[in-house]
Amino acid sequence: MRLLTRLGLTPTQLFLCSISRGYSSNVADIAYRNVLATDHFQPSLPRLKVPPLEKTIERYLNSQKALLSETELDKTSGLAAKFLIDRGPQLQHELMDYARVNSHTSYITDLWFDMYLSDRRPVVLTHNPVMVLQNTSRGPGYQQPAVRATNLIFGAVRFCQLLSSNKLEPEVFHLNPRKSKTPLFYRTMRWVPKSVATYAAYMFNAYPLDMSQYPSMFNSTRIPQPGKDSLYRNSSARHLLVIHRGQLYVFDVFGVNGDPVSPKQVLSNIQFILSRPPVCTAPGLGVTTTMDRDQAYAIRKRLVALGNQANLDLIDSALLALVLDDEPPMDTKSTLLNFLTGPAESRWFDKSLSLLIDQTGCAAINFEHSWGDGVAVVRLGQDMFEQSEKEPVVSPDDSVDRANKLPEPTVQRLEWLVDDHLVLDTLKSARETYEARRRAVVLHFDWKQGSLSKRLCKQANLSADSMMQLSFQLANDLVHGQPAATYESCSTAAFKHGRTETLRSATLESRTFVEMMRRQPNTVVASLSSNKPVANAIDEGTLRAALSTCSTRHMQLTKEAAMGQGWDRHLFALRHFAHRELGRTLPGLFTDEHYARINAILLSTSTLSSSAFSMGGFAAVHPDGYGIGYGINVRIL
DSSP states (O other), X not given: OHHHHHTXXXXXXXXXHHHHTSOXXXXXXXXXXXXXXXXXXXXXOOOOOXXXXXXXXXXXXXXXXXXXXXXXXXXXXXXXXXHHHTTHHHHHHHHHHHXXXXXXXXXXXXXXXXHHHHOOSOSTTTTOOEEEEOOXXXXXXXXXXXXXXXXXXXXXXXXXHHHHTTOSOOOEEESSHHHHSSHHHHHHHHTSOTTTHHHHHHTTTEEEOOOTTGGGGXXXXXXXXXXXXXXXXXXXXXXXXXXXXXXEEEXXXXXXXXXXXXXXXXXXXXXXXXXXXXXXXXOOGGXXXXXXXXXXXXXXXXXXXXXXXHHHHHHHHSSOEEEEOOSOOOSHHHHHHHHHSOOGGGOOTTBSEEXXXXXXXXXXXXXXXXXXXXXXXXXXXXXXXXXXXXXXXXXXXXXXXXXXXXXXXXXXXXXXXOOHIIIIIIXXXXXXXXXXXXXXXXXXXXXXXXXXXXXXXXXXXXXXHHHHHHHHHHHHHHHHSSOOOEEEEEEOTTSTTOOEEEEOXXXXXXXXXXXXXXXXXXXXXXXXXXXXXXXXXXXXXHHHHHHHHHHHXXXXXXXXXXXXXXXXXXXXXXXXXXXXXXXXXXXXHHXXXXXXXXXXOSEEEEEOEETTEEEEEOOOSSTTOEEEEEOOOSSOO
16 A cells, blocks of 8 residues: 555555456455445446557557567557557547447447457357355355355345345445445435445545446356357346256246245255266267357257257256266366366356356356456355355255255256267267367466565565566566566456456566576676676665566556556457458558567466455466466465
8 A cells, every 4th residue: 555655546546456456355344234226336437538549559569668679669669650640540539439429338348248259269268267165164064065055056046136126235345444334434325316426435435346247147148159149148037057967957046926935945956956867868068168159059050950949048048057066076276177167068158157066065156258257256256155154044954854844856957859960979079179178278276375475565565466477477487488478357347337458567677677587696698678798796675676666567557457548458449440441451550460479468367366265267368378367365475
């Protein structure tokens, strides 16, 4: 906080920096009685501004300085200068007009949805991250898979019920919860009109977040279509999808009156499914969701032609997918890898949300990314976990008491109509392809108590996130000997329909520090900018100053990205409009090999800081790259 103040940030910017690297909240926070509608702040959320073109180009070139030689940078700078006086102003004008016409949303929102849904690659290991929940603290009995699943499912049911009735507490980041997360704040906000509520909250140093993505978590699925997928949602559906041993089941979790069914009914249904023997003839149709999207569309079309539309409708409209995993976990690494990928026949990766429970009761959320971002999923996971810990709806005694009064199961197993060509040829080949992709994933998990912590960084006036990002740059240099295009996800949820911006954490400052760390004291090495040798005697004070410079620069980039003032989304939008100009080639800025290089992300990074989750992960976005999920808390980085 002192470092942020030294940088001259306003309270709003302090907040944005706090949320930008991943929403963080403690599930032990005091929960006040909600008196605000879920959408209370939504109408007054500010809109993302289109950045000035000149500033975006300046930021883009600054990022290129971390990767390019002087000769390469001269070429790219020339193309950027030409863009500023040639095609750039007209494209900027078109984008500004587009933003004005679509004043109800962000200028990037629809384009970003199109980007996700037009991607023809398989969603798994491309767009599906995973977050692993903490184990229960209530004892081994509550960790039993059926008990754990029932308690977590009811957390999701309650969340969905509150959301659909507009009674879910609005998502608000409190810069100082002791001063603003109080009855006074909520009582005051209750009387403030929705049209200005966000700005009234700012007076309390409380910052509402966009919640437009939340409804898309439930009763929804990504549907493969030729060229561009669609997002399907049926909010009237009352059932849950359960996957176990390659078989798909459904049962209702809401009654006809909209109230949840009894917890013991859900427990009975889950125990019934867990007791089913393997079915050797199972077609394993979940493998269709591991395929290229155009191939997946063709298979889905074939399934419909064979008479399976009703089954697909039940899958697509289900509240979420509950996966009861049959693979025994070996260790933490294999658990995480299984939750990220898992056997194709026991997954439906197109579902917006999948809750996975393994044989030990370990639980995780795997989600398809096109509908929304991690901020919404973290909130759901925290609420689910908190309710299951504080107010479990079933106990271990219920699970062993079938003869005493557990209701009869009300489960429907989905029966499929398939032909030999579909099962023996298409699905078999798709499964083999997917298994090869799974085997190609190299996963490492490390969570060791070291000397570096968030508290220590704060005492040294250094950004903990900057130190983590700098460690990635150092490690990459040790392995590969050159800087890499780096992506850090940065939330823009403080704005209406905000998604993410890219924080380009590979900087000239980090490159300079990495080069200094290469050197041994009193040696002679080449400088970054030329082949001329330079005398170098690195002392601790020089390294400390360079470290501070890296942190300051990183915090500046964090502030800009959280305000939607990075360069990635802006250039992405301008490139989209350039593509629409018939008969014209793309501007040289976008055909430049160095533009392609900086967008070939080798280090894709994202952080998750929440007491409800123990770990998380995602696949690399480049075949030769890394997907790095990391956590920051007071005692450990």
